[in-house]
Amino acid sequence: MSEPLIIERNEQWWTxxxxxxxxxxxxxxxxxxxxTDGIQQAHQENISLLIFKGNGKNFCAGFDFTDLETASEGDLLQRIVxxxxxxxxxxxxxxxxxALCHGRNFGAGADIIASCKRRIAANGTTFRFPGIKFGLILGTRRFQNIVGTQNALDILSSTRTFDASEALGMGFMQALQDQDQWPQVIEQAQTxxxxxSDITRRNLYKVLYANAESDQNLAALVRSAAAPGLKDRIRAYLKPN
Known part of the structure; x- marks a missing residue:
């Protein structure tokens, strides 16, 4: 079985x-x-650039529901946390x-993108945050901080799909670059x-992203996920119309 995550390690950047x-x-x-382990290790080794992308036809489809029926509600809550x-x-x-993203991206996959400081999408990329349909408040403040309250309210409350062009217009994406252009994007990011300097960069990020670290994010998530009937809500979401 192949590894679920491939990490390419260089002196100054990891992919x-x-x-x-x-x-x-x-x-x-x-x-x-x-x-989690890879990001922690990169921090321990003071790697200054972390690049995230996905193999196959998309970046990330979000939470894996494969074992929904065998998992307990406690198991699901722990995984979400x-x-x-x-x-x-x-x-x-x-x-x-x-974040270098392509294809169809959902939920926690789109939240990974929102957690990155720079976000690039290939043309044709789409995004959707469906978690609110089963009562899950995950990553909401991060998305709001990027696109603004009104845009976040429109997208999150409707759970609608939005494309790369709309994402660019609201600032969720900073550029549209197809995959054959990503080596140049990475090279420019390295430059x-x-x-x-590392210390200047860290101090700058502490100021610019002072609101990124908040126990309120985790508290809101736990409150939403811990409400009784999580599995039933997920089943209802996954049920074909």
Whole structure:
């Protein structure tokens, strides 16, 4: 069985490639743990640029519901909390974080993108945050901080799909670059990242992203996920219309 996450390590940057293409890179417990461990290790080694992308036809389809029927509500809650812990680790990273996304992206997959400081999408990329349909408040403040309250309210409350062009217009994406252009995007990110010293970069991010780390994010998530009937709400969401 292949590893769920491939990490390419260089002296100044690491590339994290989600590697469950047969599952649209959905976030299994193993993938979430691998991301958490990898990000923590990168921080310990003072890596200044972290790049995230996905193998296959998309970046990430969000929460993996494969074992829904065998998991207890406690298991599901623990998995959701672990995702939020990983997202918080990414959102508060002292490194520059770059998301390169393509294809159809959902829920916690789109939240990974929102947790990165720079976000690039291929043309044709789409995004959707469906978690509110089963009562889940995950990553909401991060998305709001990027696109503004009114845009966040429109998208999150309707759970509608929005495309790369709309994402660019509201600031969720900062550029549209197809995958064959990503090597140039990475090269430019490396060049830009070298402008500041590590300590200056860390201090700058502490000021600019002072609101990124908040126990309120985790508290809101736990309150929403811990409401009785989580599995039934997920089943209703997954049920074909």
């Amino acid at each position: 994290f490639t989600l590697n469950r293409p047969e599952k649209m890179n959905a976030l299994s417990p193993a993938l979430v743990q691998a991301l 672990q995702i939020e812990i990983m997202l918080d680790l990414l959102a508060t990273s002292p490194a520059m974080t770059l 830009n990242n070298a402008i500041l």
